[in-house]
Amino acid sequence: MHIRRTRNALLAAFFMMWPILTAPAxxxxxxxxxxxxxxxxxxxxxxxxxxxxxxxxxxxxxxxxxxxxxxxxxxxxxxxxxxxxxxxxxxxxxxxxxxxxxxxxxxxxxxxxxxxxxxxxxxxxxxxxxxxxxxxxxxxxxxxxxxxxxxxxxxxxxxxxxxxxxxxxxxxxxxxxxxxxxxxxxxxxxxxxxxxxxxxxxxxxxxxxxxxxxxxxxxxxxSANAFVISAPPAAFLFVLGLAGIAVWRRRLNISGT
The missing domain is CATH 3.40.50.880 (Class I glutamine amidotransferase (GATase) domain)
Incomplete structure (x- = not known):
């Protein structure tokens, strides 16, 4: 259950950043x-x-x-x-x-x-x-x-x-x-x-x-098909990294119980 909630948080973070990442040039x-x-x-x-x-x-x-x-x-x-x-x-x-x-x-x-x-x-x-x-x-x-x-x-x-x-x-x-x-x-x-x-x-x-x-x-x-990254890539990766660490720690806790 905890892993599922963390996964959902990760996906939510991704889609919050998506409109910024796909701003048309x-x-x-x-x-x-x-x-x-x-x-x-x-x-x-x-x-x-x-x-x-x-x-x-x-x-x-x-x-x-x-x-x-x-x-x-x-x-x-x-x-x-x-x-x-x-x-x-x-x-x-x-x-x-x-x-x-x-x-x-x-x-x-x-x-x-x-x-x-x-x-x-x-x-x-x-x-x-x-x-x-x-x-x-x-x-x-x-x-x-x-x-x-x-x-x-x-x-x-x-x-x-x-x-x-x-x-x-x-x-x-x-x-x-x-x-x-x-x-x-x-x-x-x-x-x-x-x-x-x-x-x-x-x-x-x-x-x-x-x-x-x-x-x-x-x-x-x-071009209508061209996109630019208007948010710093590091910020996006940071969000993903935090969510990934959370998932990893949850799994360690579960395996250790």
Whole structure:
């Protein structure tokens, strides 16, 4: 009876520590800002999308003007590059920093726009080595046969004016969303409007938005399956040790009687 009570105490101690031992890991999503008001992170037209991003990452989101600081980029766990402006390009330093970051296996999403944004689209496609094909596709586009977490529950989306890219793995019948690299950890999306508040109700735009933030929040350092030990291991072992000694002493007492 005494041994059983001690064993139960040991199990209780273990399960009291278990929630601490399995606290989900979190990391930082570094978001590159834009000068275009209707694509701004958390702007009035994008509150829903960035609300989803905050919820998926525990609000570990930092907005920066550019990605030229190699140390800052390297310290992040995922990169989110907003479409800046149709006439802008990323600097060679930024492109190099993103390529170095992507080579670690962590995830990157780069947003483009319709064919009128050719200069910017060419800039983001320089990261994975793709080719901008231009275009201004609108209407409902079906998902491709490629099975991927980004398209779970997404049969089709409605574009507002998307352009296409050559290269990578296309996730839709029109090549406006492509995955790149051996690890498929770089994503280009060449229609930013479909994620605006007013357009999320169209087709499966909203499920795609939810899948997107879950995907970016699943980057290397804070995967949904990753855990950290937030309590000192010594403390946990100490609790187990005390309970084990108690069991041993009980057994000695019983055997000696």
């Amino acid at each position: 979190h990391g930082l999503v570094l978001v590159s800002d834009t000068t275009v008001s209707y694509f701004r992170p958390g702007g009035s037209l994008n509150t829903t999308l960035f609300g989803y991003l905050g919820a998926a990452t525990g609000n570990d989101v930092q907005v920066v003007s550019n990605l030229s600081d190699a140390a800052q980029v390297g310290a992040a766990d995922a990169l989110w590059v907003t479409a800046r402006n149709y006439f802008e390009t990323m600097s060679a330093t930024e492109i190099s920093n993103i390529q170095t970051f992507a080579a670690t296996g962590k995830r990157v999403v780069l947003f483009g726009e319709h064919g009128g944004w050719g200069t910017w689209n060419t800039s983001i496609l320089a990261v994975p080595g793709g080719t901008n094909l231009g275009g201004g596709q609108s209407g409902v586009i079906t998902a491709s046969s490629v099975s991927h977490p980004l398209t779970v529950g997404v049969g089709s989306v409605e574009l507002l004016g998307g352009s296409a890219a050559a290269g990578g793995t296309s996730l839709f019948a029109y090549d406006f969303i492509n995955l790149w690299g051996a690890g498929q950890n770089v994503l280009t999306i060449q229609d930013s409007n479909l994620f605006q508040n007013a357009n999320l109700a169209s087709a499966d735009n909203n499920p795609l938005a939810l899948n997107l933030v879950d995907w970016i929040a699943g980057s290397a350092a804070f």
